[in-house]
Each structure stands twice: as structure tokens, then as C-alpha cells.
Amino acid sequence: xxxxxxxxxxVLFTIGVIGVLTRRNAIIIFMxxxxxxxxxxxxxxxxxxxxxxxxxxxxxFVMTVAAAEAAVGLAIIIALFRHRQTVNLSNxxxxxx
Amino acid sequence: MLLQHAADAVQAGAGAHPLSGTAAEYLWLxxxxxxxxxxxxxxxSLVSAYRVGPADPGADHDAAHGGGHAVATTHGHATDSxxxxxxxxxxxxxxHRFATLTSIIGPGVLALSFxxxxxxxAAMRGVGGxxxxxxxxxxxAWMPVGDLRINAAFQLDQLSMLMMLIITGVGxxxxxxxxxxxxxxxxxxxxxxxxxxxxxxxLMLVLxxxxxxxxxxxxxxxxxxxxxxxxxxSEKANxxxxxxxxxxxxxxxxxxxxAMFMLFxxxxxxxxxxxxxxxxxxxxxxxxxxxxxxxFMFLGCAGKSAQIPLYVWLPDxxxxxxxxxxxxxxxxxxxxxxxxxxxxxxxFSLAPAAELTVVLVGALTAIFAATIGLKQxxxxxxxxxxxxxxxxxxxxxxxxGAYVAGVxxxxxxxxxxxxxxxxxxxxxxxxxxxxxxxxxxxDAQDMRNMGGLKQYMRTTWILMWIATLxxxxxxxxxxxxxxxxxxxxxxxxxxxxxxxxxxxxxxxxGTAILYLSYALGLAAAFMTAVYMTRMMLxxxxxxxxxxxxxxxxxxxxxxxxxxxLVILGVLSAVGGWFNLPALIPLGPVGVLxxxxxxxxxxxxxxxxxxxxxxxxxxxxxxxxxxxVVIAIAGIALAFARLKPDxxxxxxxxxxxxxxxxxxxxxxxxxxxxxxxVVQPVVATSxxxxxxxxxxxxxxxxxxxxxxxxxxxxxxxxxxxMGGLAARAVGWVGSQVQSGQVGTYAWVLVVGVLxxxxxxxxx
Numbered sequence: 001x002x003x004x005x006x007x008x009x010x011v012l013f014t015i016g017v018i019g020v021l022t023r024r025n026a027i028i029i030f031m032x033x034x035x036x037x038x039x040x041x042x043x044x045x046x047x048x049x050x051x052x053x054x055x056x057x058x059x060x061f062v063m064t065v066a067a068a069e070a071a072v073g074l075a076i077i078i079a080l081f082r083h084r085q086t087v088n089l090s091n092x093x094x095x096x097x
Numbered sequence: 098m099l100l101q102h103a104a105d106a107v108q109a110g111a112g113a114h115p116l117s118g119t120a121a122e123y124l125w126l127x128x129x130x131x132x133x134x135x136x137x138x139x140x141x142s143l144v145s146a147y148r149v150g151p152a153d154p155g156a157d158h159d160a161a162h163g164g165g166h167a168v169a170t171t172h173g174h175a176t177d178s179x180x181x182x183x184x185x186x187x188x189x190x191x192x193h194r195f196a197t198l199t200s201i202i203g204p205g206v207l208a209l210s211f212x213x214x215x216x217x218x219a220a221m222r223g224v225g226g227x228x229x230x231x232x233x234x235x236x237x238a239w240m241p242v243g244d245l246r247i248n249a250a251f252q253l254d255q256l257s258m259l260m261m262l263i264i265t266g267v268g269x270x271x272x273x274x275x276x277x278x279x280x281x282x283x284x285x286x287x288x289x290x291x292x293x294x295x296x297x298x299x300l301m302l303v304l305x306x307x308x309x310x311x312x313x314x315x316x317x318x319x320x321x322x323x324x325x326x327x328x329x330x331s332e333k334a335n336x337x338x339x340x341x342x343x344x345x346x347x348x349x350x351x352x353x354x355x356a357m358f359m360l361f362x363x364x365x366x367x368x369x370x371x372x373x374x375x376x377x378x379x380x381x382x383x384x385x386x387x388x389x390x391x392x393f394m395f396l397g398c399a400g401k402s403a404q405i406p407l408y409v410w411l412p413d414x415x416x417x418x419x420x421x422x423x424x425x426x427x428x429x430x431x432x433x434x435x436x437x438x439x440x441x442x443x444x445f446s447l448a449p450a451a452e453l454t455v456v457l458v459g460a461l462t463a464i465f466a467a468t469i470g471l472k473q474x475x476x477x478x479x480x481x482x483x484x485x486x487x488x489x490x491x492x493x494x495x496x497x498g499a500y501v502a503g504v505x506x507x508x509x510x511x512x513x514x515x516x517x518x519x520x521x522x523x524x525x526x527x528x529x530x531x532x533x534x535x536x537x538x539x540d541a542q543d544m545r546n547m548g549g550l551k552q553y554m555r556t557t558w559i560l561m562w563i564a565t566l567x568x569x570x571x572x573x574x575x576x577x578x579x580x581x582x583x584x585x586x587x588x589x590x591x592x593x594x595x596x597x598x599x600x601x602x603x604x605x606x607g608t609a610i611l612y613l614s615y616a617l618g619l620a621a622a623f624m625t626a627v628y629m630t631r632m633m634l635x636x637x638x639x640x641x642x643x644x645x646x647x648x649x650x651x652x653x654x655x656x657x658x659x660x661x662l663v664i665l666g667v668l669s670a671v672g673g674w675f676n677l678p679a680l681i682p683l684g685p686v687g688v689l690x691x692x693x694x695x696x697x698x699x700x701x702x703x704x705x706x707x708x709x710x711x712x713x714x715x716x717x718x719x720x721x722x723x724x725v726v727i728a729i730a731g732i733a734l735a736f737a738r739l740k741p742d743x744x745x746x747x748x749x750x751x752x753x754x755x756x757x758x759x760x761x762x763x764x765x766x767x768x769x770x771x772x773x774v775v776q777p778v779v780a781t782s783x784x785x786x787x788x789x790x791x792x793x794x795x796x797x798x799x800x801x802x803x804x805x806x807x808x809x810x811x812x813x814x815x816x817x818m819g820g821l822a823a824r825a826v827g828w829v830g831s832q833v834q835s836g837q838v839g840t841y842a843w844v845l846v847v848g849v850l851x852x853x854x855x856x857x858x859x
């Protein structure tokens with residue numbers, strides 16, 4: 001059971017990472033980040049079966065932070081869109097040296 | 098920590114010292130009392146410094162400074178600004194608001210110190226069979242580093258006891274004198290704070306049980322000397338004199354430090370006791386090492402004790418208040434070099450070549466300064482050169498292995514030179530007060546403006562004559578005995594019986610050096626008699642030259658000033674009784690010699706090849722006779738040749754010509770030093786270090802690296818190459834920053850994989 005859970009979470013995480021690295025749409029990158037977070041949550045839950053309830057508790061923390069992060073992230077993306085009429089990150093390079 | 102009675106390790110092994118449990122246990126309190134005085138007076142000074150004082154006292158009278166160097170700048174407004182009651186300024190009399198308190202604390206702590214020193218002295222005298230080993234009090238481990246074990250420790254032996262009595266005794270008298278002399282000075286508590294601090298450091302210097310503790314005192318007295326020379330720092334000349342003293346002393350201190358390093362590197366200890374024990378066996382007699390150590394140490398002595406070539410600071414040090422000249426620049430601090438040589442007799446007696454150097458430098462300084470003293474007009478400058486000359490005498494004494502004679506002269510000199518300086522202070526005080534009443538701006542220190550003062554200040558006159566006879570070496574005054582002992586000592590050691598006579602100095606036989614030094618010493622003694630008599634004649638005899646209106650205001654100083662003078666006068670007269678020669682048995686013979694025997698006896702014997710010097714009576718009579726004849730002849734010559742009635746006030750005096758002019762200008766040594774040392778240093782600093790290194794190299798590099806525009810260039814113009822290096826580095830850095838979030842994410846992931854890989858496959 002543990003092995004399967006960890007394998008599944010690793011797959012989810014990798015999909016998330018690949019999404020972040022390859023996509024250019026800010027919304028999709030954002031969703032991929034959420035995917036990575038939830039992959040980690042799955043790992044926590046899986047290990048909680050073996051090592052006790054601490055993992056379960058941690059998942060709640062992660063979800064809380066993820067919710068806050070989602071609120072802020074979406075707000076930023078909306079502000080970005082209002083400014084630039086696009087959420088394509090290729091067109092945004094304000095930090096260029 | 099000082100309160101602990103801390104039994105010392107050295108003593109613990111050898112059983113209790115005869116002095117433990119006596120008044121000597123309170124040794125630490127002797128220097129601590131002046132330190133307490135410093136703290137209290139310093140606080141009083143600080144408290145009053147924040148108050149805005151009376152309106153600028155110098156505004157009405159733009160007084161020229163008495164020394165004739167500079168026009169007084171405007172005085173500060175704060176009560177304690179360094180301006181104000183200069184010996185020669187004219188100011189409304191305003192006593193400091195804490196003056197009474199300071200007058201009690203300042204001399205009070207010194208008097209307590211002195212009484213304690215006397216009690217310790219009594220305890221030392223009371224020990225049956227005498228004190229043979231020094232009594233050492235160790236307070237805490239100061240520098241426990243590796244093999245270096247340096248304790249903050251005091252050492253009480255016969256030499257430090259004697260110095261302690263001189264410092265606290267003469268110091269107390271001078272503090273009391275200062276109460277009168279400085280009474281109207283706006284910086285009154287500051288003055289006493291410095292003076293107390295000086296005594297603290299001076300006691301530390303003579304009580305230290307090892308070279309580093311001595312060195313702390315050594316530097317501390319240098320600091321206080323600097324502070325007090327520049328006491329009236331609002332005049333640039335005074336501040337410059339302080340700086341000069343400090344810098345010249347640094348040259349000497351470098352030598353002392355090197356000597357300490359060499360001692361530690363070769364003997365592994367810096368304690369006097371340890372070095373005295375190790376030196377004879379571990380250092381080769383007359384070897385290059387011990388000679389080098391002694392010569393470096395003597396460089397320090399030459400700086401502190403104003404010997405050729407580092408004597409130039411002492412005459413300038415007269416810019417300080419006159420009691421300071423008496424205490425620091427005549428009686429105590431400047432004799433620290435003599436003390437150091439006597440203290441280090443276990444080293445110097447191993448190095449005849451170094452001792453010959455000391456003798457020769459001392460003798461040359463004695464004659465050199467004496468000739469300059471012949472033509473000085475400033476009363477304090479005469480005494481300053483006289484001090485340099487007498488210090489030369491002391492070095493002839495301690496250099497030739499006659500340590501007792503040198504220390505004896507140190508003691509008598511402390512008496513009569515303090516008296517002379519305080520007497521001159523009393524004269525300047527009277528002159529200044531007279532000038533002050535009439536608003537005259539003449540020079541209150543120039544002897545040409547004095548004359549005939551004996552009818553106005555009889556006490557000072559008589560006492561100054563006593564001191565003059567003492568310094569000139571007239572029989573039965575203190576200076577006669579000590580000077581005679583030094584000259585006799587060097588003459589007798591020129592015979593075959595001493596290691597000095599057998600040694601060579603740059604190829605010259607030691608005998609020749611010693612005889613030459615004896616001859617120079619005699620000549621200097623002659624000149625001393627001449628210039629001291631000249632000073633007395635021009636100051637106190639002949640017609641009065643102060644001017645009609647000022648004459649009525651000339652008066653003797655108050656009792657706080659004349660009282661100490663009287664005591665010093667008595668000491669100057671009878672101070673020689675402390676060490677009577679066997680030939681003149683007016684009382685117990687050679688008291689000081691027996692007293693100092695445990696400290697310097699071994700070293701002195703080593704110089705004379707193990708046997709005490711024995712002179713036939715005829716030789717001794719001849720030596721004493723020569724000294725007496727020389728002294729009387731000098732005084733007689735001065736009386737015969739100098740005509741105070743023909744002297745005219747400074748303003749109308751003609752210029753000197755020929756050799757007189759060279760003497761009046763001090764052989765142009767200051768000018769020569771200026772040309773040879775100061776100007777090249779300034780030129781190098783400006784031309785090479787400032788314009789070359791600072792502006793050219795450092796600023797140039799800076800401009801190359803960071804600045805795109807030159808500060809000096811017109812606005813908007815860029816200097817070629819400006820900021821090239823910075824731009825190049827910046828361009829490389831900026832290429833990494835694409836601004837693409839994706840790139841950053843890639844870098845992040847690759848980094849994470851790299852770290853994970855490093856952990857997994859290590």
C-alpha cells in the first residue's frame with residue numbers, strides 16, 4: 001500500500017514539475033504548483049499510516065498555506081493580466097538585468 | 098582585585114618575606130590614592146565643562162604670549178577650555194567654582210600617599226638584618242599567553258622605595274605650590290586631575306615588578322606630560338610643544354619595546370627578579386646580544402630623559418605650567434631613564450660597550466646643554482637646559498657603573514631643581530601679577546625684563562640662591578656631594594680596575610672615553626656655575642627693569658607657594674648628608690650606598706671586576722679640590738664678567754652676534770632636525786603618500802573600478818576608462834538575469850537535483 005501511494009505521489013509531483021518547466025501560461029503553472037503540493041500531501045498521508053498521526057496534521061497546515069497562496073497568486077495573476085492583457089510568461093521579463 | 102593581598106608565587110616558595118604583614122602590604126594603596134584623586138578631580142572638571150562660563154576673558158586684552166611664540170588666540174567660552182589664566186595672559190580673576198574642593202583633593206591624596214610611603218619606609222627600616230630580596234605583590238595574571246607569564250605585580254625594594262619617597266614627597270610639595278600658582282585658572286580641576294594621574298603612572302613606573310608594568314607607567318607619564326605641556330592648548334605653540342614631546346618620546350619607546358622583545362625571546366621572562374637571576378648565566382658578558390638589548394633600552398632612556406639626540410622636546414616642554422616643569426620635566430619623569438638604567442644594572446653591567454655609550458652620551462649632553470644654557474634669556478629655558486645637562490650627569494654616573502652616585506644625583510637634583518623651577522614660578526607669578534595690574538603685555542619670563550627682584554621677594558631670592566649653590570656644586574650643599582661622587586666615580590673607573598676601562602668603544606679604549614667624559618663633566622660643572630649665577634644676577638640683582646608702574650605691584654607669593662619652597666630649600670641644602678663620602682665624615686657615611694646595596698651592589702661590583710673601588714686619599718682630595726675650584730671659579734667668573742646694571746629690557750636689547758647667536762639659537766638643532774627629518778617626512782607624505790599613493794594609486798584604482806565620472810572633472814564629462822572593470826563584471830552578471838521565470842525555475846530544479854544527487858551518490 002505504501003509503495004503504491006509513494007509511487008503515485010512521485011508521478012503526480014513529476015507531472016507538476018514538468019508542467020511548471022514547460023508551460024508558459026501562468027494559470028497552468030499555478031495549477032501545476034498546486035499539483036506538486038498535493039503530491040506532497042499524499043506522501044504525508046501515506047507515511048502517516050506507518051509513523052502516526054503527525055503526517056495527517058501536517059497536511060492541514062499545507063492545505064491552509066496552499067489556500068492562502070492560491071488567493072495571493074491568483075490576485076497577482078489578475079493584476080498582471082489587467083496590466084499586460086496577457087498571462088503568457090514569455091512576454092514578461094521585468095527582472096531582466 | 099587590588100584589595101586581595103595575593104601572596105606572590107615567588108615568595109610562597111621561599112617562605113614569608115620579612116615585609117609581609119607590615120605596612121608594606123598596603124603598597125598598592127600608594128599609587129591608588131593619586132588615581133582616586135584623578136577620578137574625583139576629573140569628574141569635577143567634566144561637570145564644570147558643560148557649563149557655559151563667564152564671557153570670553155581674552156576679548157579685551159589680546160595678549161601676546163609670554164614665551165614670545167604666538168599671539169593668543171581667542172579663548173574658549175566654556176569654563177574649562179584650555180584658555181584663560183595662562184602665566185602670561187591678562188584676564189579677570191575668576192576662581193573655578195570647585196576650586197576649594199579640588200585644592201583639598203589634589204594635594205590631599207598625594208600627602209596621604211606620602212605618609213603611607215613613609216610608613217612603608219619605616220617598616221623596611223624596622224626589618225632586622227635588612228631586606229635582601231624584593232617584596233613582590235602580585236595582583237592578577239595580566240598576560241598569560243603561551244610561555245609568556247606577566248603578572249600585574251608591584252615590587253618593593255630599596256630603589257623603588259627611594260623613588261617612591263621622592264615622587265610622593267616632592268610631588269606633594271609641588272601640588273601644594275600649584276594651589277597658589279594655578280588658583281585663578283579656569284581649568285583648575287583638570288590641572289589637578291592630570292597632575293594626580295601623572296603621579297599614579299610615575300609610581301607605577303617605579304613600582305612595577307617587570308618591564309611591561311614599568312612600560313605602562315612609562316607610557317602613562319608620557320601621556321600626562323603631553324596633556325600638561327599642552328595644558329593651555331588654545332595656543333598653538335603649546336599644543337605643538339606637547340605633540341613634539343609625545344612624538345620624540347615615541348622614537349625612544351620603540352627602543353625600549355625592542356629591548357623587551359629581545360629579552361623575552363632570549364631569557365623567556367620579563368620579571369626583574371627573573372632576569373637578574375638568568376642574565377649572568379644565559380647572556381655572554383660583553384656579547385652582541387646583551388649590548389644590543391642595553392643600547393635599545395638606552396634609546397628609550399634617551400627619549401624619556403632628554404639625552405642627545407632626543408633632548409629637543411624638553412626645552413619646548415616649558416610651555417606647560419611652571420609647577421609641571423618642576424614635577425614632570427625636572428624632578429621625576431625625566432629621571433625615569435636614569436632609574437631604568439639603575440634598575441637594569443644586571444644587564445648594563447654585562448655590556449661594557451653599551452655602558453661606555455651611556456657615559457659618552459651623558460657627558461656630551463651635559464656639556465652641550467650647558468653651553469646653550471649660557472645664552473638663554475627665558476628663565477625657564479635656562480632651567481630646562483640645565484635639567485638636560487644634569488640628566489647627562491646622572492647618565493655618566495649610572496653608565497660608568499656608579500649606580501648609587503647616579504641615583505644620588507637624581508635625588509638631590511629632584512630637590513634643587515624642583516626648588517629652582519618653583520622659585521622661577523614664584524618669580525613669573527609675581528611678574529605676571531604686576532603686568533596684569535598695569536595691563537602690560539611684556540614677556541614675564543624674560544630675565545631682561547626682571548632685575549633687582551630681591552628687594553621684592555626676599556624669601557624666593559634666598560631659597561633660589563641655596564638651590565643655585567647646590568647645583569653649582571659649592572661645598573656642603575647637596576649637589577656638591579652627588580656631583581663630586583659622579584665625577585669621582587667616572588675618574589676612578591678610568592683606571593685599570595674596571596671592565597669599562599678594559600673595553601673598547603668603536604676601537605677607542607674605554608679609559609680614553611672615561612677620561613674624556615670626566616673632562617667634559619668638569620667643563621659642564623664650570624658652565625653650570627656660570628649660567629646659574631648669571632640667571633640669579635639678572636633676575637634678582639642689579640636695577641629693576643620691570644618699569645615704573647609695574648614695580649609697585651611686585652610682591653612675594655602667598656604661603657602656599659613659599660611654604661614648599663622653604664622645605665625644598667632645606668632639602669637642597671642638606672640633601673647631601675644622605676650619602677656623605679668617607680672623606681667628609683660629617684655624619685653617618687654612605688647611607689644611600691648601604692641602602693641601595695641589595696639592588697645595585699652586584700652590578701656595581703661586576704663593573705669594577707669584583708673588588709670595590711679603592712682610591713688613595715690624595716686622589717680623592719684632588720678630585721674634590723678640582724670640583725670645588727671649578728664651581729667657585731664659575732661663580733666668580735659670572736660675578737666678574739656679567740654686569741646686570743648694563744642690561745636693558747628685552748624690547749631694547751640688541752641682537753647677538755657670532756657664537757653668542759649660535760648659542761642663543763640652541764646650535765640651530767631644531768632647525769637642522771626640521772630640515773633633515775621633519776621636512777623630508779612632510780614632503781614624502783605630501784608628494785609620495787598623498788599625491789602618489791592616495792590620489793594617484795588608490796583614487797585611480799577606485800575610479801577605474803567604480804566611478805564613471807571623475808570628481809574633479811567638469812559635470813557630465815566621462816573620463817576614458819572610467820568604471821571599465823565594473824562595467825565588464827556587471828555585463829557578465831546581467832546576462833544571467835534573463836527575467837524569464839521559466840529559466841529561474843529550471844535553474845532551481847537543476848540545483849535541487851544536483852543537491853539531491855550529491856546526497857544520494859556521495
